[in-house]
Amino acid sequence: MIFCGAIRFMLQESHSSPTFSPLYRQIKSLILQGLESGEWRPGEAIPSETELAVRFGVSQGTVRKAIDEMAAENLLIRRQGKGTYVASHNDADQRAKFRFLRLIPESGTLDSPQSQPLEFWRAKAGQEASRILGIKLGAPITIIRRLLKFAAKPVVIDEIYLPGEVFVGLSLEMLQEHRGSFYGLLESQFGVRMIRAEEHLRAVAADRANAALLAVAEGTPLLSVERVSYTYGDRPVEWRRGLYLTAEHYYLNELG
Amino acid sequence: MIFCGAIRFMLQESHSSPTFSPLYRQIKSLILQGLESGEWRPGEAIPSETELAVRFGVSQGTVRKAIDEMAAENLLIRRQGKGTYVASHNDADQRAKFRFLRLIPESGTLDSPQSQPLEFWRAKAGQEASRILGIKLGAPITIIRRLLKFAAKPVVIDEIYLPGEVFVGLSLEMLQEHRGSFYGLLESQFGVRMIRAEEHLRAVAADRANAALLAVAEGTPLLSVERVSYTYGDRPVEWRRGLYLTAEHYYLNELG
């Protein structure tokens, strides 16, 4: 607490600076640093608004505005009366667990998918993987193929590309033993939290192998979902391609 | 201005009310009423924050919070130094014009699609249309079929269902003559502004007729996009089904 009030002077003072950003954004990036550095881990509470205000030497309202933005970006979760928490893919909330999965059963009940790993191997990044993941050509990558089942029926085939240097020690056993979502595992085991993702959707025809896995005829139209996921600092750390069988499910998207 | 300060007493005073909502939300719904009633039309400026604060008998900060939320919902657009404007599908901004179209060309240049009306007829609402559009069975509906071309190539077939009682007088000529987006036309000609939409995506096979229109082989996988669009008060006013050819385009979705 020696620094109380002192940090204020380290913040940008001048409005005429060419790289000017408002105080609450500077506070925001300070809190972000705390998240990236692991000072506050997913699921934990960060200090109260008043405490952060004292620490950073600004008013409580300024801290509040910084936290408001981060809550809107799903980085933090506010709980009235309790505190502000670091968002996690391991929350009790089921919606948080499969936040990035937009596949909905045609008729009614939304049950959690069950993951069945098919293959797991290591390789070297080719042109496309190195470009998309922002790693060197030939850098180690880990590839996972898996099947997702809804109500015991196979519906999704995923092929997941991960930069090997980020997820060292990931193994097939970890995937098989893990309960919960894939991103929850990456978060708790490797400290890498997925913040946002970008998906490219296309309609494609099932080839022989994938058709067999999904128990449909070769050539059946499938929804191809290519996803790149990003962690703090917009750093890409996952590239995957999903093939969705949309006979009894649909992909839901809300347009604002 | 006779009512200055008086309206304040019409707002909810008690926090113990079972239907309690904070003051800024009440202000928000008052502004919303102004939008719905057409007091402020799309593209126009609403009164300044200070003026609204006086009119509603609350502080400027409370009005500000109400407007903040509405700007986040794309209902209003703030312009520093100028004022706050009602959002419109006819904005100069190209992004606003095709806000709901997520189809991106595979390679580079994003040019505006060109719409070519194919068919236009009136019918009576069946089971599905009446359920989705929230109108009576047998109520009049208007159906439009059209082709969307990117760079002179046919890429999208749309079939659009509109409640006839909302869009009386809509004609094929209006569609042919109109420059700009379809929603821009509905907004300027019928005063109905689309706020949000919900899309259900599936992969399907092209039938003979649609394959011919898109100049592809019968059975080619297409992206089926069913959309329900809502205006103020979450009232559904459009149901459409699009068939997207995703050979040289993809559907982009951002996951937060």
Next chain:
DNA sequence: AAGTGGTCTAGACCACGAG
């Protein structure tokens, strides 16, 4: 210079959760 939205502050009080 005037008017608009944008930022920042300080303080009051309310609602919620936990002990």
Next chain:
DNA sequence: TCGTGGTCTAGACCACTTC
């Protein structure tokens, strides 16, 4: 009862746009 986030206020000053 206490500490947390949530709401509301009043006032100061800054930045941008227009005149």
